[in-house]
Amino acid sequence: MPANVEIKARIDSIDDLLPRARALAEEDEPPQLMHQDDTFFKVPNGRLKLRVFSDGAGELIHYHRPDAEGPKVSDYVITPAADPDSLREALERACGVLGRVVKHRVLVLVGQTRIHLDHVEGLGDFLELEVVLREGQSEAEGTEIARSLLEALGVPASSLISGAYLDLLPH
Numbered sequence: 001m002p003a004n005v006e007i008k009a010r011i012d013s014i015d016d017l018l019p020r021a022r023a024l025a026e027e028d029e030p031p032q033l034m035h036q037d038d039t040f041f042k043v044p045n046g047r048l049k050l051r052v053f054s055d056g057a058g059e060l061i062h063y064h065r066p067d068a069e070g071p072k073v074s075d076y077v078i079t080p081a082a083d084p085d086s087l088r089e090a091l092e093r094a095c096g097v098l099g100r101v102v103k104h105r106v107l108v109l110v111g112q113t114r115i116h117l118d119h120v121e122g123l124g125d126f127l128e129l130e131v132v133l134r135e136g137q138s139e140a141e142g143t144e145i146a147r148s149l150l151e152a153l154g155v156p157a158s159s160l161i162s163g164a165y166l167d168l169l170p171h
Contacts, residue, residue, distance in 0.1 A: 004074045005131040005142030006065065007150060009159040014106060014117040014125050021108040021115045031117075032107040039075050040098040040166050041091050047164065048095070050081065050088050058084025067163040071143040075131075101165045113149055120165050127155055 011017055022031065035054040041048060046064040058081035065074035081087050101116040106117040129149055131142040150157075162167070 002077075003073055003133045005071045005133065005139060005146050006074050007071050007129045007146045008161050009127045009150070009155050010161055011117075011125050011127050011159065012157065013121060017117055017127060017155075018106060018108075021110070021117065024110045024115075024149070024152055026111065029109065034105045034107065036101075036103050036105055038101045038103075038166075039088055039092075040100070040164075042098055043095060046070075047148075048091075050084055050091060051158060052088075053085045053122065056084070058082075067167070071146045073139050073142070074113075074130075099161075099169055100165050101169065103165070110149065111145075111155040115149070115153075119133050120168075122170075123165060123168055126165070127153065127159075133143060138160065155160075 001084060007090050010158040011166060019151050022068070037052045038049045039052075040049045040168065043062075045061055048062045050060050060079045061074035063074050066072050102121040103161045104119045106116070112132050112134065114130040114132065116126075116130065117149060118126045122124060129146050131145045131149075133139070
């Protein structure tokens with residue numbers, strides 16, 4: 001099962017952090033811009049969300065991740081969703097909805113790490129690092145990569161947050 005080490009932090013500004021993130025990227029590939037609309041469903045284990053992109057494509061994502069500040073391992077399954085609106089309705093009826101997170105994301109790739117610079121509607125700007133663990137790579141190695149990138153980006157440990165964006169939204 002795929003796994004990654006994640007860190008989330010509140011940041012002052014995407015515009016301030018983007019040049020530092022781009023400087024760390026190994027290739028001169030431009031950042032990817034995306035719009036994501038995530039609906040979270042009530043489930044007995046882990047978290048389940050349906051992500052819909054601006055082009056209408058969707059993904060159903062189930063993951064387990066501890067709610068803790070700093071690096072944490074997340075194991076996940078991603079399934080493409082051809083008709084996300086219909087799937088959302090079925091899951092809403094079957095499971096119930098916990099909430100919805102709408103974000104504008106800038107993605108910068110640095111080695112095996114996905115740097116996400118997110119503007120979350122109703123919350124502000126955030127950094128999310130996802131170190132995608134390779135086959136046989138330890139959690140400790142992924143954690144070290146994440147901590148090194150956090151330092152290189154100049155994001156202080158005091159900015160780290162736990163949980164998901166959904167947990168920060170007023171209910």
